[in-house]
Amino acid sequence: MKSTIENFNKHVMGTYGRYDIVLDCGTKEIASDDYGKKYIDFGSGIGTNSLGFGYTAWTEAVVSQIIKLQHTSNYYYTEVQAEFAEKLCEISGYEKVFFCNSGAEANECAIKIARKYSFDKYGADAKRYEIITLEQSFHGRTVTTLSATGQESMHNYFFPFTPGFVHIKPDIRSFENALTDKTCAIMLEFIQGEGGVLNLSEEFINGIFDICKERDILIIADEVQTGCGRTGKFLASQYYNVKPDITTLAKAIAGGLPMGACLTADKCSTVLGRGDHGSTFGGNPVCCAGGNAVLKTISAPGFLDEITKKGEYFREKLLSMSAVTSVSGIGLMIGIKFRAGINAADISKKCHDNGLLVLTAKDKLRFLPPLTISFEEIDDGLAILEKILLQENKS
């Protein structure tokens, strides 16, 4: 009989580097492979299984929605989508939302809104379509969101890329130098996840908010990775005490079901009208039911504060390990830098071999555990990492 891995590789395009692990099932924060080996989950499917595996309230909401009505298309209204939109606007402080299926799609929507906002207000002749993004950013894999992504390594093969994107270093002088009469927006991640868990400075954020307000330039926050409680606040922008004009969400928003959202403030909530945008599966009832369960869970009193406490606990323990030189990120978004000679990709492989699912981001080990992870599981997972690092120290 063919093995799953053999069968998989024969038929699925090889676009990902995968570990030789076949995951079979999961309970709470523990995954199991096809041999029954257990893994503590510090990756949550790249920050997506926000409530772990099979969280009871989430599972019940999703299953009962599947039984009731699985899909309708957006020619019709559904109560579950209305409820999700209402709750999402309430918890995020935004006025309206467009639902789609992924982070890239949410960013595509944000880019279209930014460009049409300027088109409507300043006219076609103004050619106000340029969007500034940051070096090391990651905004998705569609041709346009790859253009937005400020990593040279992503700008190969697929020419011509969508024009109108300018990439800068995250400092005010670079921003001012990049501004032209054609600038309509800046798009940024408050903590660059794929770029290496890099926190933007408050000084930079405050500076661009001042300039953008003055020049009517829209600010798009890509909170696909940082949003939905990951940092201990619903949005990372709340740490910086700012409200971007547009915020995009995906990953954790529906607890592991495909869902993306583009949230708009009043200023640009009516830019897209009938026929300007769409997505067949966007706002799918089952995904909205999952999203409602996520929002209900994370808005329970004390839930977000616990994330902050767990994040601090992680940091304290990590910094006590001699091989760790720094820890970046906020809350349960964690980037770990090791001393020279220790390779994060090798450590990641060893963690997997020893029953701990982790991620990497550039030269760092990265943790995005389920928000529901317990202190005991944090201890158990970090004990695995510490043992591996002690062996590295000896070798």
Ligand SMILES: Cc1ncc(COP(=O)(O)O)c(C=O)c1O
């Ligand atoms: C900040 C950010 N934006 C956008 C994306 C793309 O999201 P998706 O893979 O759901 O299209 C990602 C994915 O890692 C991300 O981290």
